[in-house]
Amino acid sequence: MDIKKRFIISNTITAIVPVIITVITISGFLFVSSKFLGMDMNYDGFKKNVLIRSELVAIRNDILKQNIENVEETKFQENLSQQISSLNGKFIIIKEHKIIANPNNINKIDIEKCMELVEKNKMDKKIVIDRISYMVEVININSKDNAAISLILLAPIGEDISLLNKLIIAAIVVYIISFIITNMIMSYLFSKRIIKPIKDLKKATIEISTGNLNCEIIEDGDKEIQELCHGFEAMRVQLKDSITMKMKYDDNRKVLISSISHDLKTPITSIKGYVEGILDGVANTQEKRKNYLKTIYSKAEHIDHMIDDLLLYSKLDLNQIPFNFEKTDIIEYFNYCVYEIEPELIKNNIKIQLKNDLKTCKYVMIDRERMRRVILNIIGNSCKYMDKEQGEITLNLRETNSSIIIEIRDNGSGIDNDDINKIFYRFYRSDTARSGAKGSGLGLSIAKQIVEGHKGRIWAVSHGDEGTSIMISLGKVMGNKQVEN
Ligand SMILES: Nc1ncnc2c1ncn2[C@@H]1O[C@H](COP(=O)(O)OP(=O)(O)OP(=O)(O)O)[C@@H](O)[C@H]1O
Ligand SMILES: [Mg+2]
Incomplete structure (x- = not known):
């Protein structure tokens, strides 16, 4: 009920109820007096x-x-x-x-x-x-x-007329008393639906102003008061979210800085070691010096690659890279990806095949260049973490009601089930990856940001020692419209 209506109803009740009570009381009195006391009044x-x-x-x-x-x-x-x-x-x-x-x-x-x-x-x-x-x-x-x-x-x-006078006086008294009581009851009800919620709201705002953002504002009272409480509650939630987000960003930044420092320190330390080796004359032959310099070059390249990835990651994180979405025939697109990467894989004794189970739809809206980077990183990982003599990578395309699912499955070293979700964290690398293949640990976190920029989802499924599947789901395009994923 809104406040205006409550005012009207409350005032009407305050005006009418005492009159009704007075009429009923006086009629009752007249009835009793004439019926039982014999007074003809x-x-x-x-x-x-x-x-x-x-x-x-x-x-x-x-x-x-x-x-x-x-x-x-x-x-x-x-x-x-x-x-x-x-x-x-x-x-x-x-x-x-x-x-x-x-x-x-x-x-x-x-x-x-x-x-x-x-x-x-x-x-x-x-x-x-x-x-x-x-x-x-x-x-x-x-x-x-x-x-x-x-x-x-x-x-x-x-009848004695004075009784009638008394009756009139009694009627006035009954009216006044019932008016006061009705007024008190209506004021109490009024305050319960309006003043109490306002008091609660005031208490909550004081709590919020002192920094306690956990005190939920209950929507109570009349329509306008409820709307006011709703507005304050939305404000509280928004404020809480932004503070939580800020804290999360602060934590992230701290973790990022410590991870960057750590990951850059390792190649720089080894570059320093090799340079010292040359300066101290440890690399005393032409061949040794050449090998030292080659290692220094590869470490410097690694740092360069890492910085590139970091820059791309932070730009994606700040939404500074615009996506150039195009309606794309997914089968054609993946055929091209396979064609592009196949020679490199054959060199490493890895077979790649594309399986297409799409029936109704074959179009997606993607930024071809960025999606290419995602696919190349995933296939690059399959290649890097391949421990079988005959490597196999299968690209499988299938569909659900609203999305197209891309599965990239390999028969590589596999990932522990407990770590399967961590591989999308920034700088995450398994112990074997750290000790073996080169990398910065940013590849999959960049892939995640790009896929999410397409309003898609990316996740991994572990097949134990038999390999890993990386799954991507993208919204279907029906006509020229992208279906919500
Ligand atoms: N196909 C895979 N098989 C086994 N382990 C994998 C596979 N893909 C990813 N991983 C694990 O996940 C980690 C993170 O992968 P990610 O691509 O993010 O980083 P990276 O490959 O180590 O470095 P880069 O930044 O050069 O890609 C890897 O270090 C590895 O431990
Ligand atoms: Mg990688």
Whole structure:
């Protein structure tokens, strides 16, 4: 739910619920009081009281209109009695503080109460006589002889009107209390969905600012708050990743520098040794000197080759070498690779063959020059680490739904299963490789970067002593589009 909606709902509930509670409470009270306590406190009762009051006022106005000669006259009193009888009422006539007519024999104390009401001129003129509530109307007139006359009219009412007033007060109290309670509940719910998540978010940002990037921000609360938390969480993850990446790069750089220093030191040390041998006269014959110089040259070439590889590796690592992708017929391409390398392999007594199991697709998007370097390095390794008299290399092309798989399998010395993934690390060389064939240990890590630059994958499968397979998977090209690998 969004905050705007929550505001609207919360305010509506705060306004409506107290009204409903008040109505239910008052109706319940009216129901109980009329059903079980015998109090006729309902709308009809209220209406009846209003009618009685208006009836009394009508009688009053009627009397005031008449030119009354003498209130003691029986005719006047009969007339009055008739009028008030429609309300089942009673009347008392007082002249100069003396009761001159009391046809219903109302006792003196009650008459006193009526007089008091008249004197106090109360708005709410009511009196209870014999447990019955009467509405009182007083008419003050002067007789001919200027005597003060009060006509007191009494009309019975079903209920004590003050109860109605109390009921109104009770309704207001119930409304206020229920309003406060509803408001408190709504504020609590509101704070739970908005203020609490904001507080949690604030806590998390403080943690992040102090460097703790592991405190996950939970997406809680209303839509906008959730979106805010989501944004902060994405920021935290991004920050964490970039810091981890930076640390990884720093570590990599340290390892790289130590590996370069180590790998360059070995040929340089031997160059120094040979140069000293010449200078000290250890190479005392023409032939010895020639051999020493040949070794120095080959070591210098090795360093040169290593530096070239390093430069290429770091350029690929920094994405500084653009790839020139072309739609390529893979069978034609590998036929050419085989044709190019075959003479060199034959010299080393190694047979090479291409097996094509492709059925539906034969196109891939590759940078021909860079991919050539990958293939030549892999075949070069098969050649370098070949320990069988008759070497065999098989290039096998097959396909899955989305990719073309290139397998380059040899029957060379093989790689231990435990080391199979390490061969793609920079500067990794097995102990036998270090002691035997020349190399910098960068060939396969460069191959990995190039293949990954093609959005492909490269991995190795060990066949124990029987050799090794290097596998490359590349996305198929359907029409002119490359399928995700
Ligand atoms: N076909 C293979 N058979 C056996 N061992 C292999 C094979 N290919 C790679 N290796 C092992 O993996 C290591 C890494 O190979 P990589 O091509 O990266 O380096 P390299 O051949 O030693 O040096 P260079 O940088 O000149 O290629 C090799 O030193 C070797 O121990
Ligand atoms: Mg190699």
